[in-house]
Amino acid sequence: MRNVLLINASPRPAVSQAHQLAHELLGSLQRRHPALALTERDLAGQPLAPLGADYANALTTPTPFDAPELKLSEALIVELERSDLVLIATPMHNFTLPAALKLWIDYVLRIHRTFSYGADGKVGLLPDRPVYVLVGSGGFHRGERARQPDFLTPYLRHALATMGLFDVHFIYLEGLVGEAAAVTARAAARAQLALEPIFQGLVVT
Numbered sequence: 001m002r003n004v005l006l007i008n009a010s011p012r013p014a015v016s017q018a019h020q021l022a023h024e025l026l027g028s029l030q031r032r033h034p035a036l037a038l039t040e041r042d043l044a045g046q047p048l049a050p051l052g053a054d055y056a057n058a059l060t061t062p063t064p065f066d067a068p069e070l071k072l073s074e075a076l077i078v079e080l081e082r083s084d085l086v087l088i089a090t091p092m093h094n095f096t097l098p099a100a101l102k103l104w105i106d107y108v109l110r111i112h113r114t115f116s117y118g119a120d121g122k123v124g125l126l127p128d129r130p131v132y133v134l135v136g137s138g139g140f141h142r143g144e145r146a147r148q149p150d151f152l153t154p155y156l157r158h159a160l161a162t163m164g165l166f167d168v169h170f171i172y173l174e175g176l177v178g179e180a181a182a183v184t185a186r187a188a189a190r191a192q193l194a195l196e197p198i199f200q201g202l203v204v205t
C-alpha cells in the first residue's frame with residue numbers, strides 16, 4: 001500500500017461524518033504504512049470546471065490524450081491510476097450522488113482511456129483496486145427504517161465497474177440528524193470497517 005486517493009464530495013468536509021471517518025481510516029493506514037502518500041481531491045472545496053463544448057467534442061471525435069481539452073480529465077485519471085486504494089466520502093443528495101461527484105465521473109469515465117467499447121458493450125481498462133465509498137445521509141434508505149430509494153449505490157457501482165473497478169465497498173452512515181445519531185452511525189460504520197483486513201488496527205469506540 002503506497003498511494004491513497006481520497007475524494008471528498010461533501011460541501012462541508014470539516015463537519016462531514018463521512019469525511020471525518022475517511023480521515024480516521026487514513027490515520028489507521030498511516031500507522032501501518034508510514035510512507036503512505038495521500039492525494040486528496042476536494043470536489044466541493046475546489047470544484048472541477050463544468051463540462052464545456054471542447055471536452056464534449058474531444059470525447060466524441062478522435063483526439064490525442066495530450067490534447068489541452070483533455071488535460072483535466074487526464075490529471076484526474078492519472079490520480080486514479082496511481083492509487084492503490086480509493087476512498088470516496090460523499091453525502092446522498094436527492095437520492096443519488098452530489099453533482100460534484102457526478103462531474104468527476106464525467107471526467108474519469110472516458111472512452112478509449114478508462115473503458116473501451118465493443119460488441120459486448122463497455123469494458124473497463126483500469127486494473128482493479130479496493131474502493132471504499134462512505135455515504136452520509138440525513139434519512140434512511142436501507143432496512144426497516146428506509147423511506148426513500150437509493151440511486152447512489154447502483155449508479156456509482158456501475159460507473160466504477162465500467163472502468164474496471166469491481167472491488168467496491170459501500171459503507172453507510174444513515175440518519176445523520178443530530179449529534180447522538182451521528183455518533184451512533186459513525187460507530188456502526190467504524191465497527192463494519194474494522195472487520196476489513198485492509199483497515200486492521202482501526203480503533204473501534
Ligand SMILES: Cc1cc2nc3c(=O)[nH]c(=O)nc-3n(C[C@H](O)[C@H](O)[C@H](O)COP(=O)(O)O)c2cc1C
Pocket residue numbers: 010011012015016017018019090091092093094095096136137138139140148176
Ligand atoms: C441538496 C441536499 C440534498 C439532500 N438529499 C438527501 C436525500 O435525498 N436523502 C437523505 O437521506 N438525505 C439528504 N440530504 C441530507 C444529507 O445527505 C445529510 O445532511 C448528510 O449528512 C450530508 O453529509 P455531509 O455532512 O457529509 O455533507 C440532502 C442534503 C442536501 C444538502
